[in-house]
Amino acid sequence: xxGLNCGLPSRIAWPALREGLDAVVAIEDDxxxxxxxxxxxxxxxxxxxxxxxxxxxxxxxGSGDASRLGLGPDRNVLVLATEGASDPExxxxxxxxxx
Numbered sequence: 001x002x003g004l005n006c007g008l009p010s011r012i013a014w015p016a017l018r019e020g021l022d023a024v025v026a027i028e029d030d031x032x033x034x035x036x037x038x039x040x041x042x043x044x045x046x047x048x049x050x051x052x053x054x055x056x057x058x059x060x061x062g063s064g065d066a067s068r069l070g071l072g073p074d075r076n077v078l079v080l081a082t083e084g085a086s087d088p089e090x091x092x093x094x095x096x097x098x099x
């Protein structure tokens with residue numbers, strides 16, 4: 001997820017971004033890969049950065065913190081996949097040869 005690898009947020013942008021956040025979730029690359037496979041199983045083709053939102057939501061749901069944010073089984077969540085398979089070879093390696 002090279003496109004999401006940011007050691008430090010922008011000093012100019014961070015204050016405005018921070019004001020709009022309720023939570024932040026950090027994920028490992030393996031979580032993004034699992035999310036890629038989950039999305040592929042329903043026909044959504046996306047790379048690791050595109051699957052990061054689903055991976056973050058999955059991590060949040062498994063952490064027990066989701067209810068603190070008002071998330072539960074009666075809520076709907078919009079997950080944005082922000083890219084296609086930008087590296088087709090890596091996509092096939094992660095999702096499967098038939099992909």
